[in-house]
Amino acid sequence: MAQKRATIYEVATLAGVSHQTVSRYLRHNGGLKPATTAKVEAAIAELNYRPNLVARSMRTRRSGRLAFLVPAVKLNVLPLRLVSEAVTVGHAAGYAIDLTGLEGSAAERAERVRELAECGEYEGVLSLGTHAPGPEVSPSATPVVTIANYDDELRGTGALADSAAGVQIVRTLAELGHEHFLHVSGPPGWASARNRLETFLKTTADLGVRGTVAEGDWHGQSGFDAVAALPRDTPVTAVVAANDHVAVGAMRALTQRGWRVPRDVSVFGWDGHDFGRFCTPTLSTVVIDVERQGREAMERLVALARGLEPPAPDARSLHTFLPRESIGPAPTRRARLKPLPAPR
Numbered sequence: 001m002a003q004k005r006a007t008i009y010e011v012a013t014l015a016g017v018s019h020q021t022v023s024r025y026l027r028h029n030g031g032l033k034p035a036t037t038a039k040v041e042a043a044i045a046e047l048n049y050r051p052n053l054v055a056r057s058m059r060t061r062r063s064g065r066l067a068f069l070v071p072a073v074k075l076n077v078l079p080l081r082l083v084s085e086a087v088t089v090g091h092a093a094g095y096a097i098d099l100t101g102l103e104g105s106a107a108e109r110a111e112r113v114r115e116l117a118e119c120g121e122y123e124g125v126l127s128l129g130t131h132a133p134g135p136e137v138s139p140s141a142t143p144v145v146t147i148a149n150y151d152d153e154l155r156g157t158g159a160l161a162d163s164a165a166g167v168q169i170v171r172t173l174a175e176l177g178h179e180h181f182l183h184v185s186g187p188p189g190w191a192s193a194r195n196r197l198e199t200f201l202k203t204t205a206d207l208g209v210r211g212t213v214a215e216g217d218w219h220g221q222s223g224f225d226a227v228a229a230l231p232r233d234t235p236v237t238a239v240v241a242a243n244d245h246v247a248v249g250a251m252r253a254l255t256q257r258g259w260r261v262p263r264d265v266s267v268f269g270w271d272g273h274d275f276g277r278f279c280t281p282t283l284s285t286v287v288i289d290v291e292r293q294g295r296e297a298m299e300r301l302v303a304l305a306r307g308l309e310p311p312a313p314d315a316r317s318l319h320t321f322l323p324r325e326s327i328g329p330a331p332t333r334r335a336r337l338k339p340l341p342a343p344r
Contacts, residue, residue: 065097068099124144124145243270
């Protein structure tokens with residue numbers, strides 16, 4: 001037999017407060033003393049109380065639910081760190097989050113956004129990627145917040161594709177004595193890859209150091225192949241990879257060729273993936289705070305859903321330069337590369 005669902009009155013009795021006080025807590029109206037809040041939270045936890053969202057929606061037009069919409073065409077490249085942070089913030093604010101994939105053209109996705117905003121099931125809609133320009137508040141007064149730094153293929157644009165940190169990478173390595181650089185690029189269809197390449201070429205030219213380019217594709221194999229193809233007498237002493245996966249592939253090829261990182265070659269990645277902390281040596285990188293994007297967007301949506309003034313966005317760059325063990329001074333004497341072992 002299913003256990004009877006706890007009521008708001010039982011929570012109030014256990015907490016020693018009125019049911020109106022519990023209701024105010026659940027509506028996040030504030031004004032409660034910390035001690036009262038603590039007693040209500042303890043009672044809710046002990047009774048495993050869950051609000052009846054359907055009944056509450058009928059009475060107050062509040063469903064306790066938010067919709068999070070993502071383009072369905074490229075779920076394999078979904079920015080999971082962003083999504084996870086946004087969902088965490090929404091849950092902490094007391095909302096259930098429905099994650100929905102959107103298909104079709106930008107106009108079709110925009111129409112779907114409007115439908116969900118006007119259906120009465122959601123207090124707010126968060127949309128990832130472009131669909132069509134529109135106001136943050138729909139005609140139904142249900143707020144819609146868009147994270148627009150992604151195109152239809154979920155490729156980063158705008159602030160996500162900023163490459164200014166690339167200047168600091170090349171300049172830092174040049175100050176360490178490096179004069180010959182290899183950049184393993186990302187696919188040209190990505191704005192971030194194009195920007196990182198352009199910044200690399202411009203900065204090496206401005207500093208009077210040599211920069212060569214090998215085409216890559218975001219995958220570790222392209223970094224491995226680019227280093228494996230270097231001649232044994234190459235002057236390259238620094239590899240600037242388009243992302244962390246490419247950088248790790250390059251490090252593996254350097255190790256197989258008998259070249260030590262960073263004693264013989266320095267390596268710098270980009271994106272700040274957590275696995276870089278566990279490489280040997282640890283990987284220098286540019287950390288992109290995509291979590292902040294998800295957190296700020298959800299905080300804005302929650303504020304609009306409650307009729308509050310949204311917090312001001314953080315104006316700082318999403319990109320943080322993070323040197324680690326994989327870079328060091330340029331070698332004063334070139335050790336000859338060992339040939340790659342024959343494939344088995």
